Amino acid sequence: MRFAALASRNLKETVREPLSVVFEIGLPLIFMLMFWALGKNLGEDMFTATMQLPAVVIFGFSFLMSISAITLARDRQSTLFLRLLTTPLKSGDFIAAYSLPYVLIAIFQIAVCFAMAALLGLEIIGNIGIVFLIFILMAVCLIGLGMFIGSIFTENQANIAGSAVIVFVAVLGGCWMPLKFVGGVFESIGYALPFAHAIDAARNVLNGSTLGDVSIDLLWVIGYTVAFFILGAVCLGWKTKE
Amino acid sequence: MGYIEDKNNFAIQTFNITRKFGNLTAVDGVNLGVKKGEIFSLLGPNGAGKTTIIKMLCCLLRPTGGTGAIMGYDIQEEPLAVKSIIGISPQETAISLHLNSLENLELICGVYGMSKEETKKRSEEILELMSLTKRAKDRAGKLSGGMQRRLSIAMALVSDPLVLFLDEPTLGLDPQARRSMWEQIAGLKGKKTILLTTHYLEEADALADRIAIIDEGKIIALGTSGELKNKIQDKQIMIVKAKNLTHEAIEGLRKIYPDAREIEGGVEIRAKEISFERIVNYLHSEGTKIESTLIKEPSLDDVFLQLTGKEIRE
Numbered sequence: 281m282r283f284a285a286l287a288s289r290n291l292k293e294t295v296r297e298p299l300s301v302v303f304e305i306g307l308p309l310i311f312m313l314m315f316w317a318l319g320k321n322l323g324e325d326m327f328t329a330t331m332q333l334p335a336v337v338i339f340g341f342s343f344l345m346s347i348s349a350i351t352l353a354r355d356r357q358s359t360l361f362l363r364l365l366t367t368p369l370k371s372g373d374f375i376a377a378y379s380l381p382y383v384l385i386a387i388f389q390i391a392v393c394f395a396m397a398a399l400l401g402l403e404i405i406g407n408i409g410i411v412f413l414i415f416i417l418m419a420v421c422l423i424g425l426g427m428f429i430g431s432i433f434t435e436n437q438a439n440i441a442g443s444a445v446i447v448f449v450a451v452l453g454g455c456w457m458p459l460k461f462v463g464g465v466f467e468s469i470g471y472a473l474p475f476a477h478a479i480d481a482a483r484n485v486l487n488g489s490t491l492g493d494v495s496i497d498l499l500w501v502i503g504y505t506v507a508f509f510i511l512g513a514v515c516l517g518w519k520t521k522e
Numbered sequence: 523m524g525y526i527e528d529k530n531n532f533a534i535q536t537f538n539i540t541r542k543f544g545n546l547t548a549v550d551g552v553n554l555g556v557k558k559g560e561i562f563s564l565l566g567p568n569g570a571g572k573t574t575i576i577k578m579l580c581c582l583l584r585p586t587g588g589t590g591a592i593m594g595y596d597i598q599e600e601p602l603a604v605k606s607i608i609g610i611s612p613q614e615t616a617i618s619l620h621l622n623s624l625e626n627l628e629l630i631c632g633v634y635g636m637s638k639e640e641t642k643k644r645s646e647e648i649l650e651l652m653s654l655t656k657r658a659k660d661r662a663g664k665l666s667g668g669m670q671r672r673l674s675i676a677m678a679l680v681s682d683p684l685v686l687f688l689d690e691p692t693l694g695l696d697p698q699a700r701r702s703m704w705e706q707i708a709g710l711k712g713k714k715t716i717l718l719t720t721h722y723l724e725e726a727d728a729l730a731d732r733i734a735i736i737d738e739g740k741i742i743a744l745g746t747s748g749e750l751k752n753k754i755q756d757k758q759i760m761i762v763k764a765k766n767l768t769h770e771a772i773e774g775l776r777k778i779y780p781d782a783r784e785i786e787g788g789v790e791i792r793a794k795e796i797s798f799e800r801i802v803n804y805l806h807s808e809g810t811k812i813e814s815t816l817i818k819e820p821s822l823d824d825v826f827l828q829l830t831g832k833e834i835r836e
Contacts, residue, residue: 289621292620292621296620359613
């Protein structure tokens with residue numbers, strides 16, 4: 281359990297940085313409110329709380345990914361990380377310490393977004409447990425991606441890469457606009473990535489679809505989650521042994 | 523062969539340890555033996571190879587030749603055993619800025635697997651030792667540079683390591699903070715084996731039991747401060763500050779003392795034996811008005827100058 285001390289430090293470092301809290305919690309809620317108000321004015325179903333919840337949660341994870349990547353990249357360049365490499369911590373400890381705190385933050389993000397959506401008229405017809413599972417899988421997927429970016433890039437590069445992923449999630453995930461409206465090659469790229477699958481699956485389950493109905497989308501999400509997390513873990517493990 | 527037999531009571535040993543970076547040889551076949559409880563200083567200019575030696579001994583960098591041992595454990599074959607008994611304070615302050623002083627120490631206790639009770643006890647002891655008790659709950663980022671450095675060393679000490687590596691522990695500190703840090707380090711004498719790197723001669727002189735002078739990756743001299751000073755041929759140095767000191771007067775002085783050299787506002791004379799009276803009489807005869815004279819003991823700076831032909835801060 282040596283990793284717990286470093287994990288606790290990483291959690292404190294993140295939540296004590298006011299900007300992190302604004303981006304991870306405040307911004308997704310502002311987006312939800314903004315699009316909900318837009319939906320009210322336009323009478324557009326796309327912007328109801330039920331449709332917005334999956335988009336806002338997964339969009340929020342993209343900020344979490346960016347912050348975790350920047351934190352890791354900054355730490356790797358620091359002498360504190362050098363000091364930690366001279367302690368009995370093993371690669372697995374570093375991987376756990378740079379992923380588990382962000383899973384906790386992701387769970388908090390999900391709870392806050394659910395609470396806000398409930399206030400704005402969230403309707404849950406399907407199994408909420410499956411929605412939660414999809415969200416957690418996407419959180420782990422993006423945390424793995426953050427670990428990969430933070431392991432191979434410098435702080436500045438991680439900042440740029442993180443911003444690019446945020447844009448990908450927003451545009452190619454179909455957060456605010458159905459991908460079929462974009463069409464063509466961008467729709468194909470969007471559905472070659474996990475974000476749109478996760479958002480579609482969560483929206484469908486909230487509207488009454490079963491696990492079987494969303495199994496294809498879920499397989500895309502699981503595949504990317506396993507791939508990104510392994511990639512991130514391998515890269516961080518390699519950096520701690522380099 | 524993880525454990526190297528420790529016949530000589532050495533805490534740190536290197537055996538022809540070498541590290542090359544491409545064509546550059548940063549550390550070139552260094553052999554060292556640091557005794558248990560000793561404060562040992564690696565003294566040399568920037569780029570001499572001091573930090574590279576520490577990185578290899580802390581298992582952060584693999585030697586490209588030779589090896590080293592900490593308390594008998596080979597640094598390449600038993601890195602986990604080595605890591606469990608060492609503490610390091612890197613050259614730059616290595617602390618977590620958003621954590622307070624106590625939390626920084628708890629972080630290190632945690633990664634060494636110490637119990638809650640042990641963590642509390644050790645953290646309080648170390649905060650006291652490093653005069654940080656009053657700032658225990660203050661965020662590390664809000665501490666002064668000197669306090670941050672003390673916290674960094676406290677983090678190296680809190681796990682109660684047998685061997686402590688202090689890499690340029692007073693670099694960038696003001697003279698007052700440096701003095702204070704020296705007192706803290708001197709307080710550890712005999713309790714911990716300490717390998718201290720520095721390019722401050724007075725630091726090595728004040729703290730170290732033995733000093734190795736390192737230049738271009740090689741140890742060029744090793745001994746106590748006194749032993750090193752005895753190595754130099756010029757046992758006496760006289761500095762004369764004077765007015766009306768002409769070039770001709772200095773040239774004349776060089777006929778008696780060939781190593782006499784002009785310095786700002788005067789002349790420095792180095793020789794095995796210096797005749798105070800002879801120099802003063804000569805300068806007076808040349809019409810020089812002497813303002814002050816000083817005969818000083820050779821310093822480590824003089825040792826370094828003699829051994830390498832250059833100043834340590836060049």
